[in-house]
Amino acid sequence: xxxxxxxxxxxxxxxxxxxxxxxxxxxxxxxxxxxxxxxxxxxxxxxxxxxxxxxxxxxxxxxxxxxxxxxxxxxxxxxxxxxxxxxxxxxxxxxxxxxxxxxxxxxxxxxxxxxxxxxxxxxxxxxxxxxxxxxxxxxxxxxxxxxxxxxxxxxxxxxxxxxxxxxxxxxxxxxxxxxxxxxxxxxxxxxxxxxxxxxxxxxxxxxxxxxxxxxxxxxxxxxxxxxxxxxxxxxxxxxxxxxxxxxxxxxxxxxxxxxxxxxxxxxxxxx
Numbered sequence: 416x417x418x419x420x421x422x423x424x425x426x427x428x429x430x431x432x433x434x435x436x437x438x439x440x441x442x443x444x445x446x447x448x449x450x451x452x453x454x455x456x457x458x459x460x461x462x463x464x465x466x467x468x469x470x471x472x473x474x475x476x477x478x479x480x481x482x483x484x485x486x487x488x489x490x491x492x493x494x495x496x497x498x499x500x501x502x503x504x505x506x507x508x509x510x511x512x513x514x515x516x517x518x519x520x521x522x523x524x525x526x527x528x529x530x531x532x533x534x535x536x537x538x539x540x541x542x543x544x545x546x547x548x549x550x551x552x553x554x555x556x557x558x559x560x561x562x563x564x565x566x567x568x569x570x571x572x573x574x575x576x577x578x579x580x581x582x583x584x585x586x587x588x589x590x591x592x593x594x595x596x597x598x599x600x601x602x603x604x605x606x607x608x609x610x611x612x613x614x615x616x617x618x619x620x621x622x623x624x625x626x627x628x629x630x631x632x633x634x635x636x637x638x639x640x641x642x643x644x645x646x647x648x649x650x651x652x653x654x655x656x657x658x659x660x661x662x663x664x665x666x667x668x669x670x671x672x673x674x675x676x677x678x679x680x681x682x683x684x685x686x
Contacts, residue, residue, distance in 0.1 A: 460479075460480070460603075461481065461601045461602060461603055461608075463480065463483055464504065464599075464601070466504075467483075467504050468504075468545055468564060471542050471544075471545055472524075472542055474506065474562070475510070475512065475520045475521065475560070476511070476512040476516075476517070477510055478509050478510055479508060479509040480507070481507040481508060481509060481603050482506065482507040482600065482601070482602040483504075483507075484504075484598050484599060484601070484602075485502070485503070485505075485577050485598065486503040486505065486575070486596060487500075487501075487502055487503075487572065487575040487596065488501045488595065488596040489501070489596075501565055501566075502565070502566040502572060503564065503565055503566070504563070504566070505561070505562070505563045505564070506561075506562050507559060507561050507602075508559070508560050509557040509558070509559060509560075510558050511557060511558070512558065513558070514552075514553060514558050514560075517549075517558070518533040518536070518538055518551060519533070521538060521542075521547075521549045522538060524542045525538070525540040525542055525547075526540075526541050526543065527540050527541040528540030528541070536551045536552065537549070537550045544567045545564050545566070545567065547563065547564050547565075548562070548563040549561070549562050549563075574597075575597040575598070575599060577599030578597055578599060578611065582663065586665055586667070587640055588615075588678075589632075589636055592615045593616045594613055594614070595615065596613070597611070597612070597613055598611070598612040598613075598614075599611060599612075600681070608681075609681060610679050610680065611679065611680045611681070612677065612678070612679045613677070613678045613679075614675060614677055616676075630654065630669060633667075633669070634649050634656065637656055637667065638656075641656075641658050641660075641665075645658065646658055646659045646664075655667060655668035655669070656668075663680060664680075665678070
């Protein structure tokens with residue numbers, strides 16, 4: 416695990432509807448590099464997280480790793496589609512290599528494929544014992560490569576090994592919240608370089624079995640408990656709440672169309 420000393424904390428929102436793959440890696444709440452990032456230590460870089468399968472899935476002609484995250488997902492809505500509990504490594508890196516060359520390289524590593532047509536910049540299949548998805552996009556000045564690696568079933572765990580330092584007592588959540596994904600991030604060019612990210616359901620989607628809790632209920636619940644915290648605010652337009660707690664800045668936000676929510680607690684380098 417990289418750089419897990421207690422640091423000054425700041426939070427940003429990352430939203431996802433069904434969980435993230437190489438095609439839908441969460442975006443920052445701003446596309447601009449925050450002012451704080453301009454003051455980052457010159458030696459700051461994102462490294463591959465522990466246990467990334469480097470020998471089987473190398474980063475082809477990588478110039479810079481932008482994002483590395485590890486996810487433990489057990490989404491009941493997608494069990495039939497995704498097979499239940501999953502442990503997922505994900506990396507975004509920059510390269511000067513043409514996207515066609517990158518995809519051709521990874522096609523050559525695939526031992527089996529469910530999508531070998533790279534015309535849309537996306538392929539998926541199997542490298543050794545790992546299910547992989549690779550997506551490429553052309554950005555201004557570099558090409559971005561998104562790689563998702565599913566761990567084999569024998570290696571899957573129910574808890575995220577990078578959550579050893581997660582401040583579990585920081586935010587109390589209603590019993591109606593159903594958590595189904597925990598991610599640990601390290602990333603550049605966001606408002607924070609490292610973050611814990613939790614995703615959950617807050618509403619009954621089918622009217623029968625799911626939790627039933629409106630956004631106003633959620634706002635009231637947290638205002639009662641955290642309304643006296645510094646900087647507590649509810650932004651109904653953005654569907655989010657924010658407050659400070661010591662060194663921490665907490666963001667709770669909610670996906671508009673489906674009753675899903677995100678809690679992110681991130682931190683910056685030591686100031």
